[in-house]
Amino acid sequence: xxxxxxxxxxxxxxxxxxxxxxxxxxxxxxxxxxxxxxxxxxxxxxxxxxxxxxxxxxxxxxxxxxxxxxxxxxxxxxxxxxxxxxxxxxxxxxxxxxxxxxxxxxxxxxxxxxxxxxxxxxxxxxxxxxxxxxxxxxxxxxxxxxxxxxxxxxxxxxxxxxxxxxxxxxxxxxxxxxxxxxxxxxxxxxxxxxxxxxxxxxxxxxxxxxxxxxxxxxxxxxxxxxxxxxxxxxxxxxxxxxxxxxxxxxxxxxxxxxxxxxxxxxxxxxxxxxxxxxxxxxxxxxxxxx
Ligand code: SF4
Numbered sequence: 524x525x526x527x528x529x530x531x532x533x534x535x536x537x538x539x540x541x542x543x544x545x546x547x548x549x550x551x552x553x554x555x556x557x558x559x560x561x562x563x564x565x566x567x568x569x570x571x572x573x574x575x576x577x578x579x580x581x582x583x584x585x586x587x588x589x590x591x592x593x594x595x596x597x598x599x600x601x602x603x604x605x606x607x608x609x610x611x612x613x614x615x616x617x618x619x620x621x622x623x624x625x626x627x628x629x630x631x632x633x634x635x636x637x638x639x640x641x642x643x644x645x646x647x648x649x650x651x652x653x654x655x656x657x658x659x660x661x662x663x664x665x666x667x668x669x670x671x672x673x674x675x676x677x678x679x680x681x682x683x684x685x686x687x688x689x690x691x692x693x694x695x696x697x698x699x700x701x702x703x704x705x706x707x708x709x710x711x712x713x714x715x716x717x718x719x720x721x722x723x724x725x726x727x728x729x730x731x732x733x734x735x736x737x738x739x740x741x742x743x744x745x746x747x748x749x750x751x752x753x754x755x756x757x758x759x760x761x762x763x764x765x766x767x768x769x770x771x772x773x774x775x776x777x778x779x780x781x782x783x784x785x786x787x788x789x790x791x792x793x794x795x796x797x798x799x800x801x802x803x804x805x806x807x808x809x810x811x812x813x
Contacts, residue, residue, distance in 0.1 A: 529590055533583040534600075535570070541598050542658045544696055544727060545630050549587050549594045549623065553580055553615055554601030559634060561673045562662075563744070564703065566736035567602060574607065581618055588622040595627045605633030605657060609645040616652045630656040635676040638684035646691035656694040656726070659685075664719025665712050668704045672741070678719045685723040697725045701765070701778075702733035702758040706751035709761045717768035725771060728791075730778035732758045755782045756809045763802045766795065782809060 524532070539550050556570035575583075587594065597619050605612070620626050629652075638657070641649075663669055664678045688695050697720070704712030720728060735742045735752060744750040753761070759782060766776065769791060776798060777788040782805060789798045 526590060529586050533586050539600065542696060545596065545598045548596035548598040549591050550598050550600050551580070551583055551587060552600040554604045557602035558606045559603065559675055561675060563672045563740040564700070564733060566739050577614065580615055584618055584622040593625055594623045595625045597623065597626055597629045599629065599631035602632055603634045603637055604631045605637040609641060609649060612649060613652050616654065626653065628655040629653045630658065633657040633659050635659060635661065635681050635684045638688060639680060643687060643691065646687060646693060650691050650693050654693055656696060657688065658696045660698045662700045663703050663712055664716035665704060665708065668708055668712055672703065678715065682719060682722045689724050694726045696727040696729065698729045698731055700733050701730050701762040702753050706753050706757065709753065709757070710764065713761045713764040714768060717765045721770045725774050727775045727777065730762055732780045756806060759802060759806060763799060766798060781805060
């Protein structure tokens with residue numbers, strides 16, 4: 524088999540999504556889809572949820588060992604593979620170390636409730652085994668928006684889960700969704716999300732502004748006039764307010780969806796003034812017709 528054929532033999536889809544901070548990692552598919560599948564805005568969870576059998580995970584690791592024998596980083600694929608029982612995750616990480624002997628770091632996506640189901644002892648054991656980071660979509664710090672979106676978690680639960688990760692020494696990278704409250708709850712979304720984030724210690728806050736995916740429950744709500752989708756400039760003003768309120772430290776702030784065409788990125792708190800100025804400049808340019 525060619526290298527390309529080998530790669531194709533270990534993934535279910537042609538396109539693989541890895542968060543920016545994990546680029547360069549070997550991607551190992553250990554689950555498909557999301558075990559929750561209910562968030563009103565989400566179209567990422569099209570696959571039915573399933574765990575890949577361990578013997579198939581091992582076969583894929585054998586292929587990765589041929590393709591990337593010097594690899595030090597492993598990213599476990601699936602929308603929330605952290606829902607797995609810790610014994611199974613520890614087994615997968617141990618197999619990863621066996622086939623990729625230089626492995627140093629393991630990361631994956633998780634939901635907040637996946638973290639809450641783990642005991643402190645289990646989190647510590649996973650950290651010792653090599654789990655270095657989780658990537659978590661927290662979306663909002665506003666409970667009424669989280670409820671409306673059927674996210675299945677509250678802001679207080681998010682803070683609790685993230686602080687327990689900090690206690691275990693596991694880093695976390697968060698995504699939030701500017702615009703998720705719609706026009707009616709924009710200010711509340713900004714302020715309460717900043718307030719929630721300020722009680723945590725994220726490595727990264729990645730803003731991905733709301734996109735209405737056709738066929739999702741939120742898209743239907745918007746079509747029925749029950750959700751007021753905001754314009755890109757309005758969403759950016761909301762994001763500015765959230766950024767203004769943030770007091771997190773040692774955290775990268777980024778948005779790759781600004782006005783649908785720009786990226787802003789900077790460390791908090793040091794580069795907050797520059798980030799705010801960049802947003803002001805873009806809003807001014809937008810107001811004058813781009
Ligand atoms: S938890 Fe994530 S992947 Fe699952 S339905 Fe919600 S947004 Fe989608």
